[in-house]
Amino acid sequence: MTASPALPARPDAAAPILAVRDLKAHFRTNHFGVKRYVKAVDGISFDVRRGEIYGLAGESSSGKTTLIKTIAGAIKPPLEVVGGTVDFAFLPGYGGLHRAPPAEVARIRWRHLSYIMQGSMNVLNPVRRLRATFADFARSHIDASDRQFEQAVVDHLARVKLDASVLTAYPHELSGGMRQRATIALATICRPDFIIADEPTTALDVVVQKDVLGMIRGIQREIGSSVLFVTHDMGVHAHLTDRLGIMYAGRLVEEAATAEIFRRPLHPYTRHLISSLPRIGDDIQRKGLEGSPPSLADPPPGCRFHPRCPLAMAACSERVPDMVETEPDHRVACFAVNGDQAP
Amino acid sequence: MLRILRDLLRYNPEFRIGIVLVGFVLILSVLASFSPYPPDQVYVVPPDVPPSPTYWFGTTSRGQDVFWQLTFAIRNTLLFGGTVALISRVLALVIGLVSGYKGGWIDRVLMSINDTFIVMPLLPILVLFYFVMRDSMSWLILALIMACLGWAYDARLIRSVAMSLKTREFTQSSVFSGMSTREILVQEHLPYVMPIVFSTTMNNMVWSIGLEVTLSVLGFTDINTPTIGGMIYWANQHTAMVAGIWWWIAFPTAIVVMTFIGLFLLAVSMNEYIDPRSRLSRMGGAS
Amino acid sequence: MSNALLEVSHATKVFSRGGLLSSRRIVAVNDVSFRIEAARPEIFTIIGESGSGKTTLSRMILNIEQPSAGSLVLDGTDLSTVRSNRDRLAFMHKVQPIFQNPFEAFNPLKQLDRYLFMTRQRFSAAVGQAALEAAVDEALRKVGLSLKEVRHRYPHEMSGGQLQRVAIARALLSSPKLIVADEPVSMVDASLRMSIVNLFRALRDDLGISIIYVTHDLATAYYISDRIMIMQNGRVVESGDARTVLNAPQHPYSQQLRAAVLLPEVTGGTAPANSPST
Amino acid sequence: QGIPQNIPRKELLILENPEGTIKNAGWFNIWAINAGAQSNGLQQAALDTLWYIDPESGINGVWENALAADKPQYNADFTEMTVKLSKGIFWSDGVEFTAEDVLATVMLQIKNPGMRYSAVMASNVASVEAPDPYTVVFKLKKPNSRFHANFTVRWGAVWILPKHVFEKVPDPAKFDFNKPISLGAYVLHSFDPDGKWYIWQLRDDWQRTTLGRFGKPGPKYLAYVDPGPPDKRVIAQLNHELDVIHDIAPEGMFALAKQSKSTRAWFKGFPYGHPDPTLPAVIFNDQNELFKNRDVRWALALLIDIKAVSMASYRGAATISAIGVPPTGTHPATYHQPMEEWLKNFEIDTGKRKIKPYDPTIGKQIADMLRPSMGEQIPSDPKEIARAFGMGWWKTDPQAAAELLEKAGFTKRGGAWSTPDGKPFTVRVMVEGDLRPVMTRAGTMIVQQWKQAGIDAKIDVAQGTLPTRRAAGDFDSFIGWSVETWGGHQDLSYFLDSWHSQFVAEPGKSQPQRNWQRWSNPELDKIIEQTRSVGFDDPKSIELGKEYVKLAVKEMPTIPLMAYNVFTAMDQTYWTGYPTAEDPYTDPVPNWGNSRYMFVKLKPAH
């Protein structure tokens, strides 16, 4: 299956809850002597199905956060959606939050869609106790008495191993990990249909992380939510996500069931990624990729990985490989894997 | 630099209007040098003439041409307000930033001094100064005194911002990049307080000019030097408002208002320029 | 007894939290002692529960936070005596931080590259613009960036990983004796992470730089550390040779940690239900 | 504050209290120094004393016997003064006024130093007796032919206090006299504790006061209010909320005249204002080396263009005077007109030549200058012009002035004068600022004229420091007055007595009142001493007064400018019968004690 911008959204149950089609989001700046054009997301298509945890991994600065911001509708200049659509099942017909009327967007936020930003330890209002923050975000979505609400929050916090006492704390009084957990709790308390999480566990120790992931999984199971989860921790992906997309330089290069990717990575970048993972008790020397990551301001032509690719061929520097479904549910964009489908 | 100016002019309507307003006032004040009448002489033109082609802004009951009088007045007043603002800004910035950043006993000493200035009631002090200085009380001395009395409040404001900046991690990054305290204050913290500096500068100018007018209305003014306050003083002495010589009051007031609306718009656009987050986003939707 | 590069003895930090008059004491760091020998550069890893005082401890080592009790001595100087500007500069010449939160580590109103140039200028005999740029570029390349990418950029224009790497590059530029890295690679992909971790190792081996590496990533800790210290609730619960500790943790919490590590592979048991339509 | 509640507007006269807001509003003990107000109606409505002299022609002649039944009787050497008191006068609490009250007034002052009149009484009175309830005999410590002046109202005087109240007070200096027992036709009705207004009510037994003999006062209520800054006074009168404005800027007066049909001023048209018997002048510090020479003083006088000064200060609405007597009341007839010939022939020697500086047509010139813009309002009858604008003044003569300065050893280099010892000729002209706006305006004009002649003249706005600096002689020159007269009486000793050189203080020391110029002159001393020995009404005093005028013209110790014109604006919407130039029965200016006579002449408008 090739990436086709015009996949009709099917209204049946099997329809994806999120369908991204040929999304292009660029940073464009030309002002006060600064001129910049960064193609941070450059033609990405994928679906997230109902009840699925979709993982995104990839090189640092490959555009994951940008992609996620675009999907979550956090688009502020200089970021611009240049093309493509983002369709949520619960927000049909607009092609993206950025195109939907504000009232509609307000309607779905937190109830249907919640978002954990990257750097989530900084997103709490420094002069507001956590209790108030919870009320601000969630109170209107939860139909309960104040007492019940408070109890719900406390219960929920317990799931991320936070004591009820943090409710009376100000954010700066908590450690980075505690803040991050609080943010996760904040984003999940309303049990939304769709959770977008951008590196939400960077500051967590493994014990807590495991609990937090368990909670996310739990919620997702309980209410059948879908999750779009970005992290660099492949261990997390392995344990949490159902499917995994790998990004490189603004593009999706591979997508498959997580187990499949770990078992049989196809794209050379993915392969490298998997093989560079260290393990406890394993003393083999590991290496990072040779060469430097491409600049998105001036990306290499053709396949953007080709300058660093061990399998590079002539075609790679000339044309952009499409995502091809090599096997059911396994898509990859690489001439070396798919063969050069050039006419 | 020119590019920045060009972009500001192109993308920033506030900047455009601000430049026009402030430019107009500046040109007016420069014109003072070309006045056909010496500023302190009375009865050089027929009194009480309403605005007309010969006397654009009319003439006063003292037989002065409002237009030319105004050129001197606005020049002196801006000079006055500017001097006060400049000196007191430097004081407020240095003391506020240092006090907030250094903390400890330095903070306590500086804040004690600062509080002493804050608590001193202004008007009686100024009036007493005036009595003591007598006719050697020129606008410059008045400006110096006001500058000394006008920094304290803003220093406190700046200190409170500096205190929270100090807790930000980037301050530590700067420290470990080997920046000296001065560099941190000037290069890291100053840009943060710049919008506040702009707004307090304007507030300070309004304050000092207002106080100058107040002193004038109370009769404490160097009536030889034309200023906006001086013009109002004389207009007041001639009950211009009820005598129907409205142009004697309306034009000075309009010019002052214009000046500050202009400065306000400039400050708004400058704030945007200082913060790259808003600066770089301007173009987004526009183009 | 050989010279200690860093000697932390009985360091304790108490915070008070809460209302105006009624406040609760929080012992963030409780009686922590360890030392790093000057003669034997090492990578010293601190691992621990979130909120266990790792950052607080690093901040004490960086002399940003003063200990409530105990003392810290760096290269023969007690940190509490570092006051004058010259002392502070000398101190920073020896110790450099990499902060936990890259989004907060740079002034959002300032271009990133000035931190790099500034650090280089201040801590090495800089000669000429060209040499300066070369040095900065080299440091950036070590972390997978280049001066071209960073030049004239503002923090908000960078991804989290990029910022973290700039922070690392900045710390390298002053060629310190000790780097205190608070979760330096948490936002970097695995491949780059390896490059950076390898870089740390190279720093230790080739330049004799010691690194205090605060992390949650046990795998990389295992991969590069010489010694490891596990903290919980402000206390050290276990410490020693990294491999020994990680291979056979003694303290219950260490064991818990060890057990909680998520392996980057999909094992049958924990494999998620893979059929979304059910 | 508007107009008072619950008082019919038709029965109420609202006047401006020129003292403004009274900070110590509940204080009515006027015998304590400065503790409270007096222009709040207290001295017009509630106080009384022995005699009144009107600054104008008077309701019943200039001289008015009030509490006294007759004029004062002096013995031959002026060491004893006997006063007969009116009978049937009662305090507002029903106690009869008798000689005991006069005695108490005097004795209480003498006993308590620091009270307002204590020094005057103590220095003059040896003893005071009341042979019967209606006779008071003062024995004086030294001869004083003008002792009665202390009990004679020009503006104010030693007011008589109620013995039956004060004898019960332990410390009269600390007694607030609230609520005041009145001897006038009105009693205090109510007042604002914040000092913004006072309301007085006509006594039911108004016949039993000295005002009673003129009939029932028109207004049943008087309100003395603080109407605020000049612009607001104009608005208030246009709103008919202020019947009598004490004073406003000339422009305000013009605006009122133009906008309000019902507003009336002293003159029906230009120049409107009432000339007070005070004489604003350029007052030199004659102890200052620079001004010791009369040639210098004359030179400065000849540099003044009085027409421009009149324009600048009063917009032409000034009554000028070349001589040291105010051109008001009966004075023009007594002094200005008879002396005109002498002035015309008066010569000064510039060192190079003799000139006749007097120009008798200046008053007319001012009138002519104003006529084009003011039209009808400007009189054309020479008599009326003289009354309104004054007669002559000194011709501006820069040439003669230069000659005089050279004669005095001054030199002019590059357009700037320097003094005999080579310093720039700097003259500071002190003005009071907005406390006396018209004087300030005159001062700035004079400075401008002197400057144009090459003198380094500067204006020096003294504001509140003026009394202190004036007393200390801390000025080069200032615009103010050291000449004040009765206006309705020829006697000049009111101010002249204090011009005696015996009262001139050492440089740097405080100068007693009036002779601010610190001028001492043996000839003047002789005139003053002679005046002391002639009676108050003695025609000889006119001759002596003329001597003084001539001496002052020759010496020019101060440069007389004009009368202090007060723009009292009276609204005729509710009341008519105000004193005016046509019916000059008293001074309308509401802070004068005399203006109480206005109350009896006022009639409701409808």
Added chain:
Amino acid sequence: MNGYLIYIVRRLGQFVLVVFIGINLAYVITHATPIDPVEQSISAATSFGNTAPDAIEQMRTSLRELYGLGGSPVEQYLVFWRRILRADFGPSMSAFPTPVSTLIGRALPWTAGLLMISTIITWVLGNLLGGLAGYYQKSRGLKLMGVIAMGLHPIPYYILALLLLIVFGFLWPVLPIAGGSAMNLPQTWTWDFISSVLMHAILPALSLILIGIGSWFLGMRSLVSNVVTEDYVVYAELGGVDRHRILTSYVMRNALVPQVTGLAISLGGIFNGAVITEKVFGYPGIGSLLVDAVYAGDYGLVLGVTTISIVGVSIGVLAIDLLYPLLDPRVKVR
């Protein structure tokens, strides 16, 4: 001991120090006045009638004694402090023998009432407008409001006040233009009196508010423009938090901290009175009392008013410093 208690004690020490220095400075400055209260009194007393020159000399001496101007400067200074510590400012010289405290006691309620209310309204409106304008930077309406607030701000106060007065007192005479309450109305707690006081306060308050808003507006706008780019604001927006909530609890709340300092200082400053307001509107109050006292060389009264204002402002500043940790929990007390 609790850190906060130490802080309080230290801060109280600083308060006492500042008040002490302030009052001393005021003492020195007021005594430097070249105006001689005796001369001023004499001038006032004698201008009402004719007084023989020799009598005036006597009057000088007795007044000097009466006003307590005898004694060495040190003695006078000690007397002054002894009195201050007993909260007694001695008698006023220009209204001798009325105690300074009586005069102040009369004027202060007016001043405090008018200025407190108008300062608070100004502060609230200014900050609200500034906050809105800073948050919705693109809104045209708010930009216009900003320009209006900024346009009113620099108008010389006297002119604006007079203009209001002419408009509402003359052209369209609906409001009283002078005084603190209607003439001849007893100052008792009746509805008539209270409503009259309110009516009379409208114009003075309006003038103060119109002029004053600009300053808070400007400050708040710039503070807010710093805050809106913070992550927590962005996140709250993304979190669908009520816009109103964001504006108040996120944006304004964070930007408000320094403004509260300003408010406290302004509130402390009300003891200075508002001279021009009092003059133009004939409103009773402490400002004119002070200026008149300066004119009269009545240092007792000047010192009385300044001392109260020094203490007032100091308390404002102190209160704010003590409450600071509450306002901004990040700030540690040291």
